[in-house]
Amino acid sequence: MTAVPAGRKASRKRGGPAKTSDRTKAERKLAYMLCAPAVIVMLLVTVYPILYAIALSVQRVDLRFPEESGFVGLDNYVAVLSSPLWWQDVFNTTLITVVSVSIELVLGLALALIMHRALFGRGLIRTSVLIPYGIVTVVAAFAWFFAFDPSSGFVNSLPFIGEDKSWFGDRGSAFSVIIMTEVWKTTPFMALLLLAGLATIDEGLYEAAKVDGANAWQRFVKITLPLLKPALLVALLFRTLDAFRVFDSIFIMTRGSQDTESVSILAYNQLISRLNLGLGSAVSVLIFIIVLLIAFAFVRGLGTAVPASQGEKK
Amino acid sequence: MRNRSPRAYLASTAALLIVLFYALIPVLWLLSLSFKTPATVSDRKFIPQDVTFENYTSLFAGGLDSALLRPLINSISIALIATVIAVTLAAFTAYAIARLDFPGKTVILAGALAIAMFPPISVVGPLFDMWRTLGLYDTYVGLIIPYLTFALPLAIYTLVAFFREIPWELEQAAQVDGATPWQAFRKIILPLAAPGVFTAAILVFIFAWNDFVFAITLTSSDSARTVPAALAFFTGDSQFTAPTGNIAAAAILVTIPIIVFVLIFQRRIVAGLTAGAVKG
C-alpha cells in the first residue's frame, strides 16, 4: 500500500477506436454524472462565495450600521491598500511563510533521510512524526503556548533561559514561538512527501556513485536532490500556500499583538469583530489574489506541472 | 547496501530518540498540565505533584450541558458525516477520472488542486452572510458543506492514485460477461477500492476534526460548535481565571483518538498523504 514508483502503470489502455461511439457516449455521460456532485459542492463553497465577496467589497456593509449601506466603488480597496497595517500584515505573513517553510524543508528532508536510512524503529519514527500531523492545530498552539507561558510553562525553567523571559512579550520571540509551532505541526507532512520521493530513487545509482568514489555529500547533491526535485516542489507549493493561511496558532498565542498579525487575522478582525463586511471582504479578496499569484509563480517559475497531467496522457 | 556497523546502530538509536522527543514533548506537557491542581498548575514541573482527575471530570459535569460533551458529539458527528459524503462523492469522481475517458479531466483535477490551496478566510465572510439568510448558520450542514469542499480535493487525489493501481482487467472481464459500467463499478471495483477509500476517509476525518476557522465563524451555540471552537468557552474558577487545566484535559481527549488512529493506520495515512503528490 505504500507509494508506488511513478510510471509503473502507464500501460493501461481504454476507450480505443474499436469501441462503438454509443459506448463512448455512455461512458462520458457516466463520467459527468459521477463527477457532477463533487464539482458542484466544490464550486458552491468557493466560486460563488468569492464572487459574493467581490460584490461585498465594493459596498459599504457594516452590520452594526445597517442604514449606511451602499455602493462605494473601490473605496474599501483604497482604504486597505493605503493602510500601513495591511502592508505590515502582508510582511508578517510572508515572513512566517518563508521562514517556516525553509525550516520545514531542511528538517523535513533530514527526517525523511532518517526514516529512509534508519536500521530499525522505522515504524516507531513514522508513528511519532505522524502525531504532530494528526493533532488539531488549536491544540498544538495551546500546548506550545502553555509550554512557553512565563508563569506556568516549563521552558522558562530550562537552563540558559531567563526565568522571567516573556516569550509573547516581544516581536522576535513571539514570532519564533509561532513559527516553531507551525514547523512542529507541519514538518511531518513535508517529511512524508519527501520520504515517498526518496523511495522512488533507484538504490543502484548510489552504489554506482560509490564505486566512482563519490562521498556522501556528493551523492546527496548529485543524485538525491535532482531526483527529489518533483516531490520537493510539490511539497513546497502545498506548504507555502498552507503557511500563508496561518491563523489558528496566532489566534491562540498572541491574537496578533506585538505585530505578529497575519492577513487572515486581519480579515477576521474586520469581518467578525467589527462586522464590517465591506472592508473585510476587500481584505479577503486581496488575500485570494495573493494566493493566486503565489500559486501562479510556482507553476510558471518553477515549472511544476499539475501533478495530474499524466492522467490525460495515458 | 546499508552500513550495519555499531556506529550506524548508535546513530539510528539517537535519531529515534530525537524524533520521539520532538514529536511527543508538547503532548506530554499537556498531559502533565491536565493532571495538575489549580494550586500547582504554575509550578513548571513536568511531573505533577498532586495528581487530580478533576480537570477531566469537570469537563463532563452536567451531562449534555457540560463544557465538552456536546462539542465532542458535534465534532465526531460532523467529521463522520463530512467524511462519508466526501469520500462517496470523491469515489465517484476518482473512478471517472482513473477509469473513464472524457474531456475535462484535467480541468477537474486542476480545479480540485486550486481549491485545495484556497484560503478559507476569503470565504468565511460571504459564507457567514449566506448561511444566515439560508438558515444554515450554526447548524451541522453549515459546517459540513465547507468541510466537504475543502476535503474533496484531498479525497479525490488520494482515490485517483489508489484507483490507478487496481487491476482493471477484472472489470473488463466483467464487462465482457455483459455487465454495464455501473455494475462493474459496484460489484468489482468497490471491494477492491476499499483500502484506498478507507485511507481517504482517515485523511478527510483528520481534516474535518482539525478545522478551527469555520468552526469559530459559522457556529454560535452548542448545537453545532465543535471541540476546537469550544476550548474558548471553558471558564476557570472565576471569570478571569484561565482554565489551563481544563483546556489541557480537553486537548488530551481530542488528541487520543488521533493518536490511536495514527498508531493503527499509519501505513495507510502515509500512503494516502503521498499518493497524489509524488506521482506528478
Next chain:
Amino acid sequence: MRRGIVIALAMVVFAGGLVACGADDGSDDGPVTLRWFIFNEPSGGPQKIAERCSQQSGGQYEIEFEYLPAEADQQREQLVRRLGAEDPSLDLLGLDVVWTGEFANAGWIAPVPASTARTVSANVFSSVLQTARFEGRLFTVPIWSNTQLLWYRKDLVPTAPETWDEMIDMAERIGPARGRIQIQGNRYEGLVVWVNQLIESAGTQVLAGPTEVRLEEAATKRALEIVGRLSRSPVAAPNLTTSNEDSARLGFEAGNSAFQINYPFVHPSARSNAPEIFEQMAAAQFPAVTAGTPGRPPIGGINIGVSAYSRHQAEAFAATECLVKAENQLEVATLGGLPPVREDLYDQPAMNEEVYPGYADEIREAIRNGAARPSESPAYQDLSLAIQRAVHPTTKIDPRNLDPAYEELRDNVEKAIKREGLL
C-alpha cells in the same frame, strides 16, 4: 439508480438542516422558554437565580442558558454575529457594560420599558447606571458590577499608596525581586481599562459625546506619562505587555510582587493557592493620578439586555426584573463574589463578613467613584481596538517625550469614531 444516490445524498444533507432548524420553537402551552446568552459564570450563581425566577414566575417563563466564551471580546463576537443575523432565538443577553451603545444604536436590544426602568434603577450606583444608558435612555439592566482594587502586601508596604507615582516609588524602593507591580498590559480590553481609568483620573475623558473626541492634551499626557513610567520601570512585571487579569494574579501569588491592580477574584484565589501570601494581602483604593483627588476605578460587570428580535420581550423584561432583585444580587455575590449593583446591599452584614471579608466598603467606595469606559459610543469596539493599537506595547511610551504617544492616541481615536480604515 445513479440519480437515486445523488438525490438520497441531497436528502441526507437537507434533512440534517431541517432537524437543526426545527428544533427551536416551543408551542404556546406552558411557560415561554427564554434563552439567556451569557458566559458560563463558574460559581453557578446566575443558574441558581434563573431557576428561582423561573419557579416564581408561576409558569410564565422558563430561563435556559446558552453559554458564551470566557473572554469578553469573544463573547461579543458571538453575540453580534447572531444579532447581525437577526436571530430570534436570543431573549436575554448578558452584556459587558461597554457594549450598550453599540447594541442600542444597531437596534439589537429593546429599550427598557419605563415601569421596569424605575424598579431596576432603585438604589443602583449612578456610575453603574450610566453604563446602561444610551442617548439618555435605559437600554440594559445592571445585574452585577465589578471593579478593581489595589491589592498590596502588608509586610512590604506599611500604608497603601494613594497615587500611581507614589506606588511606583514604593515598589522601586523594594526592588524588582519582591516589589513588582502587576497590571493588565496585553493588547486587549483590559489595557483599555487601565488607560481609560488613568485618563479619567487625570481629569479628562476619551470622548466628549458619542462621536466627539475630548482627550485634553495636558491631562492625557499626564496619564500616558504614568503608563510609560510604570512600563519602563524595573518593577514592571516582565510579562507586562502580555499580562491579563489572570497572569497578574499568578504573578502576585508567586510572591515577587508588592502590588497588583485587579478584580476581587484574586482574594479567594490567593486563599486557596498561596496561603502565606494571602495572610499579607490587603485591599486599598485604585490609585489616583494626582494626590488629593480620588482615583477613578473601572466599572465592569454585566448588564442584561433584551434582544430586539426576541419573540417574548414582555416575559424577558419580567424575568430581568426578577433576576436583579436584591435577594438575587446577594445570592450571586455570595456564590461567586460578584459585586451587587445596588448600593444598599453593602450594608448587609454578610457582605463584609463572608463575601468580601473586611473590604466590602472598599468595593462600595470604588464602584461609587468608578468611571465607566466610553460605552455610549456606537462604535465602541473600533474605539477599543484603536486605543489598544495606539498604546500597545506600553513600553514604547516615553515618559519624557509624550508627543508621539499623545498624537497616535488622538489620531486613532478620531479615526475610530468615524470608523475609518483597518483595525
